[in-house]
Amino acid sequence: MGKPTGFIEYKRQNAQYRDPLERIQDWKEISNLLPESSLRQQASRCMDCGVPFCQNGSHIGGMSTGCPIFNLIPEWNELVYRGDWKEAYERLTKTNPFPEFTGRACPAPCEAGCVASLYESSVTIKNIEWAIIEKAFEEGWVKPQIPKMRTGIKIAVVGSGPAGLACAYELNQYGHSVIVFERSDRVGGLLTYGIPKMKIEQSVIDRRIRLMEESGISFLTNVEVGKDYPIEKLQKEFDAVILCTGATKPRDLEVDGRNLKGIHFAMDFLHANTKSMLDSNFKNGQYISAEGKDVVVIGGGDTAVDCIATVLRQNCKSVVQFDIYPKRPTERTPDNPWPQYPMVYKLDYGQEEAKAKFGNDPRLFATSALEFIGDEQGQLTAVKSVGMKTIINEKGEKIREPIPNTEKTIPAQLVLLAIGFEGPERELFDQLNIDVKGLRNSRTFQTAVENVFVAGDARRGQSLIVWAIQEGKEAAKSCHEYVINKVNLPI
Template sequence: MGKPTGFMEIERKKVQWREPAERAGDFSEFQQEYDDKTRQDQGARCMDCGVPFCQSSYGCPIHNLIPEWNDLIYHGKWEEAYYRLRKTNNFPEFTGRVCPAPCESACVLGINEPAVTIKDNEAAIIDRAYASGLVVPRPPKKRTGKRVAIIGSGPAGLSAADELNQAGHSVTVYEREDRIGGLLMYGIPNMKLDKGLVSKRIKLMEQEGVEFCPGTEVGRTVSTGDLVESYDAILVATGATKPRDLPVPGRELRGVHFAMEFLTENTRSLLNSNLQDGAYISAAGKRVVVIGGGDTGNDCIGTSVRHGAAQVINFELMPQPASERTDEFPWPTYPRLLKSDYGHQEAHNAYGADPRQWSILTKEFIGNERGELKGIKTVRVQWSKEPGERPTFQEVPGSEEVWDADLVFLAMGFLGPEQELLQALELEADQRSNVKAEYGSYRTSRKKIFAAGDARRGQSLVVWAINEGRGAAKEIDTALMGSSNLPG
């Protein structure tokens, strides 16, 4: 390493966020990058550790060559750093913004010091590569004559499309939404991932020869029979889009929505009309309750604050996590820790308190005579865990409460892919209702049909979706050509 003592001399600096009051007034990205000198210093903090756990299975699912491009950042060799990053990651502009950075949890420096700012360094590399003109179309030099259809244009589908196109196959990506990008386009708000970046990458892939078919739902607008007959291979990469419901009394009341209804319609309206068409669920002046934590719940909080909600409260069934690692999450595993994300900060600034309520269970939605939501009945819970057993909870007697609410967003995760497509393709599902396909082969129960990403493994991270898309592309390439030079 160029700066062996860098981690002892230089303090960790994360990218700056605009102040909560300022950023909550728009849907623009809230991250603010440091100057080159500060970023090079952050690269210098990367240690010359014997085993870089950051790029192991504990850290980076796509095995980014993190110490190498950190060293190149330190030396100001941004072009070389970009080419190193491109070897393993198809879309660093996405992961550098929305990945929870398990690489930093596995950083050796993080054992007893603040970890290296790996995620921010990654974003800095790709942003500078775009700005300097390094990111250009790379169409394949020759075509194989093989045709591959990909169903779904999220990170798994896009990474597979990118790899298979580079291998020379003709790739067509089918997407039922009106824009390409899947989760990247409509599942993540614009302030966290600018849709201009997604569109820029899609345009680049089009210039390289990938064909995109938005507004096309396989099984409805395109028959599965035609697809199977017309293509040499098919990849199912639809994601895990079936949301977890909350079947309590009053669920049918107007004002109770799934989180993705809220986030998707908001982003669509933002892109179509800057929210002027009114074609979205508005939280303006409403008392909002978000049920469920995680990134999706936080995104609902941040979006509601931007609409001008009268209040925003977040219910979390689980107890409040610890602020530091416990014996349950030893290094280098990814720990469940208490963090204050952008939405939490903005709600605290707007309403004077952290919006989160921990260990709380929703019992009933209360409505008025017009069938509209007006409140929520809850009870507190007490968690316990026996050695070797799963945690359980009991309701706390006398802890019932009623909360005022005009809007509820259910952000409790996803149960797997929607089953209609699986049934239309006659694919076998596993016990969790995901497409049954072994990791490493990605082959489904039906010849020449493969599956990858959340549709195969269940709800997971964007970086795991990229991993699976790359792996599936290698297997498809091998099935079509007998062998493959793709990295997988």
């Protein structure tokens, strides 16, 4: 343990967020790393506790706590404190192939399990992880990972999001030849088109993809398996196929006025915005604009926050967020003990930006949409909302009921639906007659179809980026064992 009293001597210090009113003027990353001396000081706050809950990913109280990819967090914290950055990088990448993604976009369930939070506040694990990988790139330590031998086995990975990339990375390390199929025009899946660029700049993703290509992994874009490329052909040409297509079927909100113009799914909005920016810096106009509009974002998760941040950068007139949950307390309640993820009131980056611009938290808590209102041309003009109360029935199920006389009419010319996802799009799975729901609660990645595997959000449902990476790693191991047994190769 580097500094036994570090967690007592030093207060938590987060990454340096740019001023909200400044950062909404551009699409650059919203925060910068602390100076190296401060990072080492923050790493010294790690207690190297007897039971490091931070590095053991699990579900407690229905939420993730600890690191799903089992990062050796106390070890690399101590190495950073000592200034041994290269060994810290080597220790970090034993478990995490893409620290530059998780260090930026992960909600950090590891910090929820940090024992230091019982004293004052958790270690800034996420920021230190980000710092380690950026230091490694700066120093030239990050090299293509070219396997020493090739097995001659060919594996297709369908989807290039976090799960697909992790799967491809691991399979390539086993010596297999891997081709990743992506239906979009760019590699990255959720990383490219689902997470706005102010959280992960495209250059960060492209940098990693180049390394993977130099390591021997091939990527085919603009190819949708099941449509452009028959799945039966893929099965014949490859020894195994792993489906990492994500949970991209959006959950809809069926209320009166749903068919009015101006109502869009959040991912359609975010995808079009990012694509137009990358293609032409918005000059082609091929995106959904919030400029000068009153916007209502429906949903309470990360995607809703990303929508808020995006419409602010598009210069919206106003933005309101409907959150179905009541306003959370400022401190943990007895039914939300450590090491559960802390369900407390906080402003995420987009909400902080909205408050800075308009003077208040954009959220209406315990609120749902009751009706969409439009004009004679079928254009959205307002949303009628209603307050909601949550009742737990005798089976422990949450029942939500509207509260009488709480209706409000909120002006809106743009509504973004960010209320989650129902699972993967069904067409490809229906062609293979695969029941994805049947895999969701199991630990197997192999389907009933001989050489087909499923991983990531497509298997487990909508989840965190770190769970997607871990799913990709585990599916790769399962697939590796399958193919080497099939051709009688030594492990």
